[in-house]
Amino acid sequence: MYSSPFLDLPPFRAATGVVRLPGSKSISNRILLLAALAAGTTTVHDLLDSDDTRVMLDALRALGCEVAQEGATLRIHGLDGQLRTRQASLFMGNAGTAMRPLTAALALLGGDFELHGVPRMHERPIGDLVDALTQLGCRIDYLGNPGYPPLRIHPVPPDMLALDVPIRVRGDVSSQFLTALLLTLPLVATRDVTIEVVGELISRPYIEITLNLLARFGIDVRREDWQRFTIPAGSRYRSPGDIHVEADASSASYFIALGALAATGDGLRIEGVGATSIQGDIRFIEAAREMGAQVESGPNWLRVARGAWPLKAIDLDANHIPDAAMTLAVMALYADGPSTLRNIASWRVKETDRIDAMAAELRKLGAAVEDGPDFIRVHPLPAANWRAASVETYDDHRIAMCFSLAAFNPAALPVRILDPHCVAKTFPDYFETLFEVVEPLDIPVICIDGPTASGKGTLAVEVAHALGYHYLDSGSLYRVTGLATRRAGLEPDAANEGRIAALAHGLSLQFIKGQVVLDGEDVSDAIRTEAAGMDASRVSALPAVREALLSLQKRFRRLPGLVADGRDMGTVIFPEAPLKVFLTASAAQRADRRHKQLISKGISTTLDSLRADLEARDARDSSRSVAPLKPARDARRLDNSQLSIAQSIEQVLDWWQDVQPFKAS
Ligand SMILES: Nc1ncnc2c1ncn2[C@@H]1O[C@H](COP(=O)(O)OP(=O)(O)O)[C@@H](O)[C@H]1O
Ligand SMILES: Nc1ccn([C@@H]2O[C@H](COP(=O)(O)OP(=O)(O)O)[C@@H](O)[C@H]2O)c(=O)n1
Known part of the structure; x- marks a missing residue:
């Protein structure tokens, strides 16, 4: 997971390989709630580990549900419809799939509860659900703005609930309100309980997931069209024992798109979900095919390759795939004409106003975009018009993920994704997974060379951290080789060159969380x-x-x-690196720094001997015949004798920014 403030994606040119997708968020959180309400123990396999599932699990634990976790498998001891805790203040983060059904469950089960979340959660409507529950006799107060969380729930005796009249709920804002009622009304179904949907029901496929999972837990809801749903009298949740979470079909959309855009060879194999999935977003495949993708499928896998190129423009009512359709908006940049996505008003009440957000960020890339209350139209973007953009992600995982596809742009520009950590909501390792299957045009390198104790390591680690980059401490390779030489009983000199080189070649070396491990032994010190x-x-x-x-x-x-630090990173190993820094400080400063560093590690030494060693090392490193220590011709020199560590980091990050094309956005 990347927690750097931004992540720069270098331009990509192709995609190939195998992707294993994480579990679906919608399925994970529904199963967690059902397992918690059911009688018996449920073993849940392949649960998604993400912010939103953690919110749900924390809430269920706070309500007295016992959960034992072993990797991606959880054992949930169901409450059999009885809360152990009747008073709690629960944090819902920005997880709609926890907020909505828990509101309904707690209102029906009775108790004093407060439900709150992050500021965006307090802007996401819940009034239609509260209205439906209030008709039933539940007591819920708004603690902030009417119609929005946070909420306070008061206890109501079960016999006070008006179950004899149909419960009316709006279906045209979010299907999650209906899902919340369907998931929780079995708790009070002493008689047939009927729900009537007011307005046209949107996002039906999510209701299908709900009905499908309810059936797995022993609740057979009777459905008349998409207007009336009846929970039969005497319904009771029964654990199915074991249950597997399908991979997330919405997450699959990024990789289906990746295949359509860039899998020119064998195609990209996607595992964890197939075309017969119970998730509505799997119908993204149809849209991708319409745009030109070649898609094959088996029971639990897909294979996607590029078909038509450029992609074919699309005009689609995307109401049935609201989340995955965002991916189409980015694919549209690579199409042969303008693409229109219609009937997507629900985008406006998601993690952010997704129509506004998508339009704004696509425009930053250079695209012409039109948008209205419930549609977006994206025009293709010719190579000459692409711009290197810093893409704002609005704490919305899907914006971060779908804009990664802009890195295939024909102008070979990098794409900056701000706050990449937001993908943690549903797909914490999204970027790592992406990086395993894309072929970049180039991978950026920053070289930091210089003499001993100039602060290269300190600086390089921090610069790598700020950019989310890998770090190479090349000196440690020579240090380990020196150690291996001594351990082999050899003197580190030219007489043993061949044998030492063979040792270096065969080093069994690992870098684990900042530690250097040689043959399984931590040799960092x-x-x-x-x-x-x-x-x-x-x-x-x-x-x-x-x-x-x-x-x-x-x-x-x-x-x-x-980010690589050493002596010859810029001159020999990565001569084409776009930024090379030659770091120096006076010998006195360096000796003093090293002295303090060693003392703090409990290694005793004197300043004089250190200074002598350091000057001897400088002399040898600078005068050797191969790869001597010297600045590359195009290196920027940084004398940090008078700079703090923070100032040095800032200087290098500024220089990095200078050689990036992002300034305009
Ligand atoms: N700009 C700086 N100002 C003061 N001390 C520094 C600075 N940069 C690094 N140091 C300190 O100097 C010591 C040596 O730095 P290190 O990164 O190990 O150097 P190198 O990798 O070049 O040998 C460390 O204790 C570090 O905290
Ligand atoms: N790229 C590199 C890195 C280190 N080295 C050698 O390895 C030694 C140890 O490197 P280091 O970076 O760990 O040393 P310090 O700068 O931390 O003292 C240096 O003195 C160099 O002689 C090198 O030759 N080339």
């Missing part, structure tokens, strides 16, 4: 002594050793980018 630094400097002067470590270093260059 052993390689940090000044003696180890001196050995490193000696083995690093041997050309065969440098050669042996070359490909290992290049393998660190992985998406989304790399």
